[in-house]
Amino acid sequence: MSLIEVKNLKVHYPIRGGFFNRVVDEVKAVDGVSFSIDEGETVGLVGESGSGKSTTGKAIIGLEEVTSGSILYKGKDVVKKSHRRSMKYDEAVQMIFQDSMSSLNPRKRVEDIIAEPLRNFGNLSKDEEKLRVLQLLDIVGLDADALYKYPHQFSGGQRQRIGVARAVATDPKLIIADEPVSALDLSVQAQVLNFMKKIQREFNISYLFISHDLGVVRHMCDKIAIMNRGRIVEFGTRDDIYDNPQHIYTKRLLAAIPETNVNNREAHRKERLKIEAEYQNNQSAYYDADGMALPLVQISDTHFAALPEDGGQTNGEVNG
Numbered sequence: 010m011s012l013i014e015v016k017n018l019k020v021h022y023p024i025r026g027g028f029f030n031r032v033v034d035e036v037k038a039v040d041g042v043s044f045s046i047d048e049g050e051t052v053g054l055v056g057e058s059g060s061g062k063s064t065t066g067k068a069i070i071g072l073e074e075v076t077s078g079s080i081l082y083k084g085k086d087v088v089k090k091s092h093r094r095s096m097k098y099d100e101a102v103q104m105i106f107q108d109s110m111s112s113l114n115p116r117k118r119v120e121d122i123i124a125e126p127l128r129n130f131g132n133l134s135k136d137e138e139k140l141r142v143l144q145l146l147d148i149v150g151l152d153a154d155a156l157y158k159y160p161h162q163f164s165g166g167q168r169q170r171i172g173v174a175r176a177v178a179t180d181p182k183l184i185i186a187d188e189p190v191s192a193l194d195l196s197v198q199a200q201v202l203n204f205m206k207k208i209q210r211e212f213n214i215s216y217l218f219i220s221h222d223l224g225v226v227r228h229m230c231d232k233i234a235i236m237n238r239g240r241i242v243e244f245g246t247r248d249d250i251y252d253n254p255q256h257i258y259t260k261r262l263l264a265a266i267p268e269t270n271v272n273n274r275e276a277h278r279k280e281r282l283k284i285e286a287e288y289q290n291n292q293s294a295y296y297d298a299d300g301m302a303l304p305l306v307q308i309s310d311t312h313f314a315a316l317p318e319d320g321g322q323t324n325g326e327v328n329g
């Protein structure tokens with residue numbers, strides 16, 4: 010059984026307007042998303058800005074109201090509040106955010122920031138709590154003197170470590186990491202990703218790793234879901250996505266990864282232009298002739314993609 014199974018998840022936001030502030034339309038931020046995460050596994054959720062990644066993550070942790078669909082945790086639907094309580098779901102699922110400067114309370118010392126979830130969910134004495142916070146600082150590679158400092162006294166990478174220490178305090182099963190390294194320099198990104206992997210091995214944590222950048226998730230993820238306009242357009246193992254991408258949108262995200270080998274740069278630029286032209290002319294990659302979003306078709310045991318019947322060769326019209 011998977012740790013988490015998301016089934017046909019929809020999160021629609023009402024748009025209000027007019028004199029009576031009635032609901033006049035809705036934003037289909039997440040519109041029928043299904044995937045699962047096994048224990049100790051990292052699943053990437055990748056797509057450009059506005060594709061619905063953060064809303065999916067927030068719906069899973071319970072920060073956004075689910076319009077329809079289910080989120081099974083160890084087989085129980087935690088959209089139901091009673092199941093969340095009985096499964097201790099709020100302890101088991103934690104989140105780390107991109108912007109550690111605003112996600113960590115600037116007026117609190119690190120000791121209190123990390124201890125907060127322990128106070129919410131645990132029943133430790135003051136001494137036990139301090140010992141646990143020191144252990145957590147050690148796990149993320151920070152010295153004991155961090156206890157008495159405030160978030161602004163750390164670098165971005167160090168602050169992200171504090172966020173991770175806070176997230177692992179309750180011994181979670183799943184961490185939703187929403188663009189956890191996007192605000193960091195390249196060299197610091199690698200350090201943070203490496204210690205996230207180390208912690209994963211030590212504590213058998215699963216990650217839902219949200220990113221707009223297929224370059225970043227490459228070394229983190231076992232499986233990757235490519236998200237566009239509130240839907241998953243391709244899902245597969247890391248090899249499926251990087252070695253055998255099927256959807257034009259996935260190809261475009263891959264082409265956006267900068268080419269590091271100077272000798273390959275010109276060929277990469279040409280390929281990127283070709284893919285961009287194909288992408289711009291091929292909106293049938295998302296909708297069929299009736300304007301219905303294309304369903305995922307199975308390409309192999311592990312690989313699925315939303316493909317038009319003709320494999321995307323025609324330049325269809327956007328009807329949806």
Ligand SMILES: Nc1ncnc2c1ncn2[C@@H]1O[C@H](COP(=O)(O)OP(=O)(O)OP(=O)(O)O)[C@@H](O)[C@H]1O
Nearest residue numbers: 022036038056057058059060061062063064065221
């Ligand atoms: N509270 C809200 N009310 C109305 N619309 C919202 C709300 N939150 C998000 N949206 C809309 O839902 C869509 C998906 O947003 P979401 O933040 O999930 O995308 P994302 O892929 O995570 O993008 P980014 O990487 O920029 O955060 C966007 O069109 C966004 O404007």
